[in-house]
Amino acid sequence: MAPSSFSSFLFTGALFLVAYSLSKLQPKKTNLTIYVHDYLSGPDASAISVAGKTGANSDVLQFGTLIVVDDVVTEGPGVDSKAIGRAQGMYINSALDGKGLHLVFSVVFTEGEFKGSSLEIQGADLFSLKEREFSVVSGTGYFSFTVCVYKCPLRSEISASLVRVSPTDFIERALPTAPRLINGKNRVPDSGLHCFTANKMATGQLFSRNTQALFYNYKQLPIQRMLDFDFLCGREIPSVAGIINPGAEGFQKLFFGQEEIAIPVHSSIDAACSAHPTADVFINFASFRSAAASSMAALKQPTIRVVAIIAEGVPESDTKQLIAYARSNNKVVIGPATVGGIQAGAFKIGDTAGTIDNIIQCKLFRPGSVGFVSKSGGMSNELYNTIARVTDGIYEGIAIGGDVFPGSTLSDHVLRFNNIPQVKMMVVLGELGGQDEYSLVEALKQGKVQKPVVAWVSGTCARLFKSEVQFGHAGAKSGGELESAQAKNQALRGAGAVVPTSFEAFEDAIKETFEKLVDEGKISPVSEVKPPQIPEDLNFALKSGKVRAPTHIISTISDDRGEEPCYSGVPMSTIVERGYGVGDVISLLWFKRSLPRYCTQFIEICIMLCADHGPCVSGAHNTIVTARAGKDLVSSLVSGLLTIGPRFGGAIDDAARYFKDAYDRGLSAYEFVESMKKKGIRVPGIGHRIKRGDNRDKRVELLQKYAHTHFPSVKYMEYAVQVETYTLSKANNLVLNVDGAIGSLFLDLLAGSGMFSKQEIDEIVEIGYLNGLFVLARSIGLIGHTFDQKRLKQPLYRHPWEDVLYTK
Structure with a gap:
């Protein structure tokens, strides 16, 4: 001013x-x-x-x-x-x-x-x-x-x-x-x-306790592990600000300590970055096929500063483009083929450091004094443990990934650690193949690294093989002498790094270097803190037997927990290999037992006979009108099914109930019909709008013929015929219809098979099994009518005026 x-x-x-x-x-x-x-x-x-x-x-x-x-x-x-x-x-x-x-x-x-x-x-x-x-x-x-x-x-x-x-x-x-x-x-x-x-790689810190990330390609377990780590470290805000799941939006429920939180899900990288401008780390769990494109899209976002690429096998040409763009734009790439990285007590990427138990054992919930960088993610876990045993723990750990061209190098991170005041020493774990370690050698020789570096390059056993050997990672392969583990270890030792004589001596070298810094007063003892208890997930607690929880659903007819589904204990492969039909499957899923073949064949006959009865009945009419209105298959089917009831197709159960009750009580046909008349109840299963005594329903005749041939007893059907004989004396259309025939014959099937108790038969009739048979059968026809109308491209149905009686 x-x-x-x-x-x-x-x-x-x-x-x-x-x-x-x-x-x-x-x-x-x-x-x-x-x-x-x-x-x-x-x-x-x-x-x-x-x-x-x-x-x-x-x-x-x-x-x-x-x-x-x-x-x-x-x-x-x-x-x-x-x-x-x-x-x-x-x-x-x-x-x-x-x-x-x-x-x-x-x-x-x-x-x-x-x-x-x-x-x-x-x-x-x-x-x-x-x-x-x-x-x-x-x-x-x-x-x-x-x-x-x-x-x-x-x-x-x-x-x-x-x-x-x-x-x-x-x-x-x-x-x-x-x-x-x-x-x-x-x-x-x-x-x-x-x-x-x-440039972040020069100045030091990549992460802090306030760092938030965007997680690409939703994976429940890595995200939950990040949130559990946040809670363990006492973070006030979750480290995952948003999830990017291409083509999907909404929220994903996860736990932050004991509290269940909803993390926004975005359909694109642009949308996520716009919604979360403070989230500057992009964790990419895309497959190797799409990892490069999504990573480049993230790097081009002005708010994204660090990109971690988990996928292995990203094309090297794509990786080179990512590296070039990131370096020219002062951004950092970790990976590809990495487990990620971690700043102790602050932030971690995905599955880095494994389970909460391992994180606690490795003291990663609070910062130590060691900066660690390796190529291997698996070995980084081992070294976190080793470092925690012999030092006050790590301050930050990074696995750069095992591909030939890592987005950031060992020396990049060592130089970065050198500028972090809290890091007092560095531990580096390289591997044979490539020449990445030599850039660290040059940095040490030029005096750019002033803090102690303890290093080891694994793969010394490669010399035992006569030919080139690949050790897991794409970049870990034995090549020329310069790329051998021995040459790299010697070069690092000559540049001033502490390099042990073997991997077994690596831990002692780290311990001695740390203790020397403590003796020199450069490292003060870390105040140990007790981490909070992470609530255990119910699924894990149940598996370990630590808790018990009531179930919410009981199922007795099928089980899909094994290698293949089972219907009432019968494996799917057995059903197919033995040639079971639809009736056999119904017997297993509805009646929980394998009924005799004549019974299951009768079920199949009922399904075939009841599959359809033309376009004019109420169910088919509703389905046709709905399909012509442009509705989908399910809507058209349901429209027709909703007409099934006492007046259409839903009389099978009632017919079975009344016929059974009358027969079991010893009522004659006359006594039964007259008692129903006094109650004002029409006899279910009797009467038809078209069929007459001299024009019987062919479906009824086919069912009766089959039953006489195969059923051991047809007492309930014979009783139904006696009732029909009496009702025909009153009116010629009061014939036994298909509902009455199926109802009475199903009673004979249940009673004659010898596989059901009286109580079970009463329960089957009461629950409504028999109407279920008609619903199943008629669904076939209603679906057919839907397809028929759509195939014919029929227009919207409008009922004609001349077929309507308009009255005041």
Whole structure:
């Protein structure tokens, strides 16, 4: 700010980016200029005093004056230049002599390339200095976690010069959009608001306790393990902000400690990044076929800073493109073919470090002093355990992956660990094949690594083989002498790393190095904390016998828990191999026993005879009308089935109940029919709209013929025929219909088979088994009518007026 003698101020700011490469810590510079117009007076005043000497024309040189500002931010210096945002906040005269301000305000971009992003500016402004500086302490969107220094001279249009700061003064996170600014149109050299950011691989921290990730391709177990680790570490927010499941949206329920939470599911990477701008880690569980494309899409998101690729077998050409893009854009790739990484007590990727029990045993729920990097994910688990036994544990561990071209290298992470104050020593586990370890050798020789490095390259046994040997990973293969484990170990030892004589001595080397640092006072003992108890999942607790829980469903007819489904204990393969028919399957699933073949064949005959009865009956009519309305198969089928009841197809159960009750009580046909008449109940199974005594239903005749031939007894059917004989004496249409025939004959089947008790027969009739047979059979016909109407492309049905009687 400037003294109040100016009625308006124009603040020129340039975002100055400094990206440090891995090999040479030389700043890479670019600028973004913005113009902030601050008016203390006049009709367009954008700053007003609210404390101290208040009102218009207030004196900012008076101690205690508080001025609130809402300034326009433009692309150019002129007041008519395009507005791209607002600068809102306040400045306070906090100096007793009135010669210094303290500024706190936000620059919010509302238009242009950085729309939706913001900068948080704060600092002291001393009028006595020719150049004053204050800082941008953070930002959002494009400027997430940016650190800046602002210098300005005492004049109305303020310019500035570059201020250099040490990389160790930078905060943990790099500005993710440096390349966009470098190539941007607002490049203005040597002026304005200087924002410093460093390549993450050079500055140190990849993760923190506040890091959140987007998880691509939903996998329940890895995500739950991440959330359990969060709870174990005492994180306040889950480390998984959102899930990306291409083509699906909604929420996924998971546990965060004892609390069940809903994590948003997004259908695309763009949607997820837009919804969660603070999530800057992308964990990719896509298959090797789609991992490269999805990873590149994530890298191109301005909010994504780290991409972990779990898949193995990603094409090397695709991996090279990912590496090139990430390095040119100051981003980090872990993998492919990696289990991930972990910062103890802060954040972990997917399945890194395995189960909660292993994490607790390896003391990964709180930070230690060791930075660990390896190629192998499996061996990283072993080393976490080893390091925990002989040191105070790891601070961070990374498995770079076993492919030939890893997204980040062993030396990348060692150099990064070197810049993390909490890391006091490094442990490196390499493997034969490739020359990655030699970049670490060069870094050690050039003095870029000042902390102790304990290293081992596995695969020394490869020399025992006469030909080239592949050891699991794509990159772990014995080649020339330079790529051998022996050569690499020797080179590391010669560069100053602590290299044991064998893998068995690796643990002792780590222990001795750690104890030396403790003796030198460079490592203070870690205060051990007791981790909270992670609630055990019900499924695991049940399997281990620790808890018991009531079930919610009882099933006795089928079991799908084995290698193949079983129907009432009969394996599916047996059903097929023995030539079981539909009737046999019904006997197993409905009656829970294998009925004699004559019984199951009768069931099949009933299904065939009742499958359809033309398009004019109520069920078929409803199905046809529904299908012609363009509805789907299920809707059309259900429309027809819902007509089944006492007046259509649903009389089988009632016929069986009444015939059985009358016969068992010894009532004659006359007594039965007259008693039903007195009750006002029509006799179920008797009567037909079309058939007559001289024109019997052919279906009834076929069923009776089969029963006479195969059933040991037909007493209930004979009783039904006696009832029919009496009812025909009253009216010629009161014939035994198919419902009555099936009902009476099914009673004979149940009683004559000798496989059901009286109580079981009563229960079968009461529950409604026999109507179920008609529902099953008629579904075949209703489905046929649906297909028929759709195949014929029949239009919407409208009933004709002439078939309607309109009355008052």
